[in-house]
């Protein structure tokens with residue numbers, strides 16, 4: 001497995017100290033060595049030195065990872081266990097022995113339908129009645145989870161930007177950003193999707209891509225430059241755009257119910273992209289809303305459990321990880337758990353319902369929309 005050989009040095013450098021394991025969300029919940037980063041490094045060492053066969057069971061362990069990047073922040077040996085894990089997934093995929101069946105089926109659906117929900121492409125924006133220009137300086141890339149699961153939030157985001165006079169358009173034929181196949185090691189499929197989207201962005205003559213999804217954001221900023229080469233677009237998360245409009249006075253946020261909220265840092269915005277402040281700054285601009293941090297926040301924030309394809313492979317485990325995060329949010333005494341990622345939102349919401357929690361999981365766009373007064377005055 002040539003791709004895995006590239007990581008032989010990193011794998012050999014691992015001194016099996018287990019620092020990376022302490023904060024791994026999967027290990028923290030299951031307590032199985034093989035389901036933490038150190039255990040995976042040991043399994044991969046066995047494979048690169050020819051002592052272990054990459055059986056389906058072993059491969060599954062490599063896929064039981066949320067791609068949260070916590071291990072990268074905790075390895076004193078200077079290894080990126082996550083980079084090694086992605087390399088291994090790519091190597092197994094190239095050898096035709098991965099991804100595991102649920103992930104493979106999901107990737108096949110994405111290749112066929114351009115979304116993970118087995119819905120026809122025409123259904124992506126059938127529910128959205130809006131007229132926007134064909135060419136614009138900004139493109140709003142909605143992403144699959146929002147387009148198929150959180151349509152009310154998208155409608156609010158579109159109305160808000162439109163009412164504020166923000167120069168943007170939307171691609172009715174956008175395709176999945178490719179995050180799922182990318183983290184599954186299905187690089188060719190991720191590349192095809194990236195090229196398709198990059199071509200669509202080009203046609204709009206936009207300079208900036210705006211997204212309300214943490215996964216799309218990290219895929220555009222981290223994966224697209226690798227997949228399509230010269231991806232020359234500026235990428236903004238929608239929370240940045242709305243924060244700026246609110247700061248400029250174009251969007252006026254009015255006083256409402258005095259509430260405490262807490263904010264969940266999505267791993268793919270936080271640790272992956274060092275993006276921590278804009279959502280917090282926006283929350284603090286809303287009169288009457290008090291932001292109370294969870295004990296684990298910013299680069300220390302615990303994962304929601306849904307990323308890296310884990311929600312596809314083992315949804316039960318993904319929700320158990322989310323339950324841990326919901327309990328941390330409950331401890332702040334907040335009424336709302338705010339996210340800026342539709343996948344985190346979906347997973348945390350499932351966990352909150354399963355725990356019968358009083359905490360309401362909500363996208364930041366929904367919170368802002370409930371306190372909105374657009375003045376149109378810049």
Ligand code: SF4
Pocket residue numbers: 020023024025026027036037064065066067068069070071072081082
């Ligand atoms: S990326 Fe996160 S889930 Fe995956 S091994 Fe590292 S700490 Fe564990």
Ligand code: SF4
Pocket residue numbers: 013014015016017018019020021037038041074075076077078079081
């Ligand atoms: S912290 Fe680094 S050196 Fe220690 S077990 Fe994890 S990957 Fe290996």
